[in-house]
Amino acid sequence: MTADVIVRGGTVVEAGWTGRADVVITGGTVTALAEPGTAGARTEIDASGRLVLPGGVDPHCHVGFTSGAFTSLDDYRRCTTAAVHGGTTTIVDFAIPRPGENPADVAYAQRAKATEGLCDSALHGCVVRWDDTVPEQLAALVADGVTTFKMFTTYRGESMADEDTVLRTMTSLAGLGGMVVIHCEADHIIGDAQDRCAAAGRIGARDMAASRPALAETASVAEVLAIAEAVDAPVYFVHQSTAAAVELVAAARRRGVRAYSEAVAHHLVLDDSAYAGEHPERFVCCPPLRPAADVEALGRHLFTGEITTIGSDHCCYDTGQKESRQADVRAMPNGLPGVETRMPVIFSEYVVRRGLPVTRFVELTAAAPARANGLYPRKGTLLPGADADLVVWDPAARWRVTAAGLHMATDYTPYEGMTVTGRPETVLVGGRVVIENGDLADPAPRGRHIPAAPFPSRALVSHA
Ligand SMILES: [Zn+2]
Incomplete structure (x- = not known):
């Protein structure tokens, strides 16, 4: 049988190894990693001089998220359009109940999108909020492929548990x-910190860092870890912002x-x-951006293997929404747009500038997020049997990040003006360019909800 597509001449990068191979795709699935030049297909994609990566898996992506008075500005179409431009081919969104809603109804409604x-x-x-119906809702959702559940130790009166x-x-x-995947602050x-800031008349956007001290994070992480151990x-701790x-x-x-x-890209950069x-x-x-020395210390843990995954914590508010409450951070919409910039910015700042092995980049941005979300080996790898989601990555392309050149549903990027090395050039989703x-090249929506497998009772990720 003739294969549908072959991605020829590139250097395949997996989490554990890298080498020259042609990627053979049939029926939307990777069917072989072939010795260069030995296989053929109806469609050929030239990847010479390029890296061929499994499509990115963004484990932390809020789509059209309502919190307080604000709703982030994208929907599945806008968010995934930006994602694929940035080399990410699977997003993991959140179904967060508003007061009076229950977890299962919200998850089924969000999944349909x-x-x-x-x-x-x-x-x-x-x-x-716990009630007697929660156990059966959790059991039904896990059986239906929703196996990870967000919890918050902050945002009292809103999403805090x-x-x-x-x-x-x-x-x-x-x-x-x-x-449980948990936001610990x-x-x-x-x-207490916000009361002190407010009393001193320093509770605006400029005072963000002081309003949410690192102690809040370490104290909450320690408590939740003790419970998990017992x-x-x-x-899984989301967006850890300090070493x-x-x-x-x-x-x-x-x-x-x-x-x-x-860790999420903005805390690392x-x-x-x-x-x-x-x-x-x-x-x-939230948590806020930290002092430069702390960013440096956090980034070192990408190299030691102590950070498991890199997410974006994508949350697409625009400048108007942000400015409308900037005098008081307690009322502001929290979050930064980032699904499109996660992979290029981390590749540039860590692989190119600091020498992070490209295999580790794939581990952090694709393989480990897929494992942590019960999606591996369907996602996060190019081994035969995986969905044919892949990125032909130009490791040498230099470009300038501007909001106008990106596709997220907002008017700014936190990386405006940054020069980045490395860019997704061709992106395949299910074998389609x-x-x-x-x-x-193909704006047709063909997204699917991918059910997560339940976790085995052993470590998801091993660390050397
Ligand atoms: Zn988040």
């Missing part, structure tokens, strides 16, 4: 093959706790000097 995407997606559920809810959800999910410590539950928080998780993992650290700049509101996110030479 997957078909509007240009690429596939998966979903984190979310538990805010109390200690009972965290304990019960973690225990229930451990028995079901699910996992101890709300009482943040409340009940033998896996736990101290990552080191707490790494130490627990060395004791055998199934605990994982996610930007620092709190942005709050002293012209548009501090554009950089308001969706991006060709950096431009959208």
